[in-house]
Amino acid sequence: MPTNPTPALALPVGTTLDRYIMNRQYQFAYATGELSQLLRDIALAGKIIHREVNRAGLIDLTGGMGIENVQGEKQQKLDVIADIRFRRALTNGGEVCAIISEEEEGIILTGNNGGKYVVAIDPLDGSSNIDVNVSIGTIFSIYRRVTPTGTQPTLEDFMQGGHEQVAAGYILYGSSTILVYTTGHSVNGFTYDVSLGEFILSHPDIKSPADGQIYSCNEGNIDLFAEPVQAYLHNCRRQQLTARYIGSLVADFHRNLLKGGIYLYPPTKSNPDGKLRLLYECYPLAFIAERAGCLAVNETESILNIQPHSLHQRTPLYLGAPQMVKQLTVFVRQGMSAQRD
Numbered sequence: 130m131p132t133n134p135t136p137a138l139a140l141p142v143g144t145t146l147d148r149y150i151m152n153r154q155y156q157f158a159y160a161t162g163e164l165s166q167l168l169r170d171i172a173l174a175g176k177i178i179h180r181e182v183n184r185a186g187l188i189d190l191t192g193g194m195g196i197e198n199v200q201g202e203k204q205q206k207l208d209v210i211a212d213i214r215f216r217r218a219l220t221n222g223g224e225v226c227a228i229i230s231e232e233e234e235g236i237i238l239t240g241n242n243g244g245k246y247v248v249a250i251d252p253l254d255g256s257s258n259i260d261v262n263v264s265i266g267t268i269f270s271i272y273r274r275v276t277p278t279g280t281q282p283t284l285e286d287f288m289q290g291g292h293e294q295v296a297a298g299y300i301l302y303g304s305s306t307i308l309v310y311t312t313g314h315s316v317n318g319f320t321y322d323v324s325l326g327e328f329i330l331s332h333p334d335i336k337s338p339a340d341g342q343i344y345s346c347n348e349g350n351i352d353l354f355a356e357p358v359q360a361y362l363h364n365c366r367r368q369q370l371t372a373r374y375i376g377s378l379v380a381d382f383h384r385n386l387l388k389g390g391i392y393l394y395p396p397t398k399s400n401p402d403g404k405l406r407l408l409y410e411c412y413p414l415a416f417i418a419e420r421a422g423c424l425a426v427n428e429t430e431s432i433l434n435i436q437p438h439s440l441h442q443r444t445p446l447y448l449g450a451p452q453m454v455k456q457l458t459v460f461v462r463q464g465m466s467a468q469r470d
């Protein structure tokens with residue numbers, strides 16, 4: 130019988146993100162503290178956005194800006210706020226020499242030419258859900274620059290390909306705020322404890338189930354999808370799988386990552402490349418997914434193998450439990466060979 134059992138009031142709060150990063154720094158290539166600092170800068174911006182999201186209705190942060198972004202989408206106020214907050218945190222942190230953002234057409238030069246990293250970011254994911262209090266998120270992808278330190282970063286730094294990411298993650302602003310990331314090893318989740326102002330390790334070493342019962346797709350577009358995809362969705366219904374679609378990629382991905390499921394954003398005739406952006410939505414989630422045991426593909430290849438060619442290029446996305454993605458791939462590839470014959 131332990132002599133002085135720890136009173137409940139003094140139970141440990143758990144591992145903070147800062148401490149976790151410090152303890153795992155040896156895992157980073159070039160472990161000199163810069164990537165650790167960069168992850169801390171992202172967490173800081175995440176805490177600020179958490180605050181803005183929570184009080185959006187109180188401080189007139191809902192609604193549109195009346196302008197469109199490079200994607201031709203109406204920018205929401207929180208899209209712009211989140212973009213400004215992340216750019217500021219990454220610039221002031223000093224480790225990042227350039228950023229690309231869903232909300233900006235070109236490369237954002239931070240002026241930190243001494244910085245060794247570049248970041249691709251979707252500052253606010255799930256914009257259509259901002260005003261209706263449904264979970265939204267941030268998605269980020271980090272590369273070590275390939276252009277010489279001290280020089281001005283270029284497009285080349287962002288065209289390295291999905292496998293070259295040194296870290297990727299997302300922040301989900303939901304019933305609680307959680308930051309999930311990987312540096313290429315395990316995938317870990319940290320829940321934001323507002324009272325402490327700290328992200329605390331709550332989901333260590335996330336491993337996704339090999340199979341699942343959930344499928345996530347905007348079936349409102351089903352008639353626009355290619356036959357094989359329609360056949361796969363009909364098959365999901367025949368199997369009485371559970372349809373769940375929040376309309377925020379981060380939130381749909383997070384649920385399926387933990388519970389087992391598949392997310393589909395197929396191409397349509399009008400959008401042959403689908404809707405989702407390769408560099409700051411698909412690459413980072415594919416990088417996380419594969420380390421948690423999931424698969425991420427499009428019609429012809431794994432997402433991480435796609436050759437990048439432009440900052441805002443899109444790709445169809447099928448992401449989730451390996452057995453479900455493999456089954457979908459059979460439908461799609463059979464369909465494609467039938468079309469060829």
Ligand SMILES: O=P(O)(O)OC[C@H]1O[C@](O)(COP(=O)(O)O)[C@@H](O)[C@@H]1O
Nearest residue numbers: 251253254255256257347376377378
């Ligand atoms: O309304 P649709 O066509 O189903 O698209 C929803 C998808 O679009 C997105 O909102 C696109 O991301 P943004 O909100 O960052 O532009 C995803 O989060 C979501 O999965």
Ligand SMILES: [Mg+2]
Nearest residue numbers: 251254255410
């Ligand atoms: Mg998005």
Ligand SMILES: [Mg+2]
Nearest residue numbers: 231251253254
């Ligand atoms: Mg967005």
